[in-house]
Amino acid sequence: MMNIAAIDPVAFSIFGWPIRWYGIFIGAAILIALTLASRDFRRKGWDEEFILDAAMWSILIGFVGARIYYVLFELDYYLQNPGEILQIWNGGIAIYGGVIAGGLTLYYYSKAKKMDPLFVMDTVAPYLLLAQGIGRWGNFVNQEAHGGEVTESFLRDTLHLPNFIVEGMNIDGVYYQPTFLYESVWNFIGVAIILFLRSRKETLRIGETTLLYLIWYSFGRFFIEGLRTDSLMFGPFRVSQVLAGLLFIAGIFIFMSRRLNDKHYDYYSEHNGPAYKANAGKSDKA
Numbered sequence: 001m002m003n004i005a006a007i008d009p010v011a012f013s014i015f016g017w018p019i020r021w022y023g024i025f026i027g028a029a030i031l032i033a034l035t036l037a038s039r040d041f042r043r044k045g046w047d048e049e050f051i052l053d054a055a056m057w058s059i060l061i062g063f064v065g066a067r068i069y070y071v072l073f074e075l076d077y078y079l080q081n082p083g084e085i086l087q088i089w090n091g092g093i094a095i096y097g098g099v100i101a102g103g104l105t106l107y108y109y110s111k112a113k114k115m116d117p118l119f120v121m122d123t124v125a126p127y128l129l130l131a132q133g134i135g136r137w138g139n140f141v142n143q144e145a146h147g148g149e150v151t152e153s154f155l156r157d158t159l160h161l162p163n164f165i166v167e168g169m170n171i172d173g174v175y176y177q178p179t180f181l182y183e184s185v186w187n188f189i190g191v192a193i194i195l196f197l198r199s200r201k202e203t204l205r206i207g208e209t210t211l212l213y214l215i216w217y218s219f220g221r222f223f224i225e226g227l228r229t230d231s232l233m234f235g236p237f238r239v240s241q242v243l244a245g246l247l248f249i250a251g252i253f254i255f256m257s258r259r260l261n262d263k264h265y266d267y268y269s270e271h272n273g274p275a276y277k278a279n280a281g282k283s284d285k286a
Contacts, residue, residue, distance in 0.1 A: 009142050025138030030059060032134065033127035040123050045276025046115075054109045054120065058102040065101020066093035073232040073239055091144075094232060095132060096243055119271050122209035126194045129213055133187030136180040140168055147177025147227035179227050186220035198268055205265040211255045218248040 010018040034055050038048040070092045071078050071085055078085050106124065110117035139145035152175050155166045161178065169176050194216065198209050222244040225231060231238040258265065 021141040022138035025141070026135050029131035029134035033124075033131040036130070037124045037127045043276075044123070044271070045273030045279070047273075047275075050113060050115065051120070051123070054106055054113075055124075057109055058105045061105045062098040062102025063088075063093065066095065066098030069094040069097020069100075070232065073234065091142075094240070095135075096240055099128070116206065116271070118207040118210065119268070122198070122204075122206060122268055125210045125213035126191050126198065129187050129194070129217060130191045132217070133184045133191070136184040136187075139180040140165075140178075143168065143171050145180050145228065145230060146171070147179040148229055150175050150177055176229075177227050179224050182227075183220065183224050186224070187217065190216040190220070201269045202267045204268050205258070206268055206271055207258065207265060208255060209268060211251050214247055215251040215255065218244040218251065222248060 009020050009022065011021050011024055012019050034052070037055070038051045041051045042048040067088050073094070074092070103121065106121060107117040110120040136145070146169065150169075152166065152170075155161050155169060155175055155178070159178075161181075165178060165181065166175070169178050190213070194209060194212050197212070198204050204212070222241055225238055225241040225244060228238075231240060233239065234242075
């Protein structure tokens with residue numbers, strides 16, 4: 001059987017520059033998410049060029065945000081080693097920093113282009129969750145973002161994991177909790193549920209797909225983060241766990257407040273673009 005633990009994190013090199021499996025997973029995740037989001041955008045009758053341009057800026061600024069977030073919570077180290085702050089290829093990004101920076105960029109870019117920012121974010125949100133689930137497999141190859149020590153029996157007989165994951169969790173002779181897998185599976189389930197609800201007529205209003213993403217991801221991340229051994233810390237607190245808890249509460253509160261008080265939001269299923277409406281009009285006349 002293949003032992004994934006023996007795989008070199010470097011897939012290949014180009015002119016001496018190492019291309020890592022982690023980067024390949026991240027790149028593939030972004031490409032898949034962008035392709036699916038642009039497809040949905042086109043089906044709704046909007047120009048998919050907009051979503052491609054918006055994504056370019058959101059991804060770029062999102063990576064910067066992910067790095068800044070990580071550096072801020074490892075500031076003592078980077079103050080002593082300032083030359084490493086820009087060495088992102090050596091690792092050190094935090095997904096929450098990327099989501100916050102990328103999300104704000106997408107929101108304000110959409111407003112600047114006279115698009116409904118909540119609709120745009122609703123289109124992207126499920127596929128962002130999908131990309132996060134795919135990206136966690138890059139952590140698997142790197143043998144990082146894992147939990148505490150467990151027995152081989154726990155992985156094989158309790159979780160019934162396939163051999164390649166069990167061996168991937170064997171690091172220097174010690175087996176660890178596959179928290180990367182927990183989060184990946186949680187995200188994939190969330191994608192299926194959110195897309196199902198979003199596709200139903202008069203079910204989710206504009207903005208609620210994004211809120212469901214926030215609620216679902218934060219709920220899972222809160223518990224999974226508690227199992228990890230590499231959490232960014234602020235005093236005795238796990239930063240991502242605290243943030244996940246706050247975002248979950250905020251997401252629930254906003255969702256319920258909108259449902260109880262706001263009646264003027266369109267349903268996502270009805271929020272179609274000019275091209276869709278033009279084609280619908282032709283169909284009606286026919």
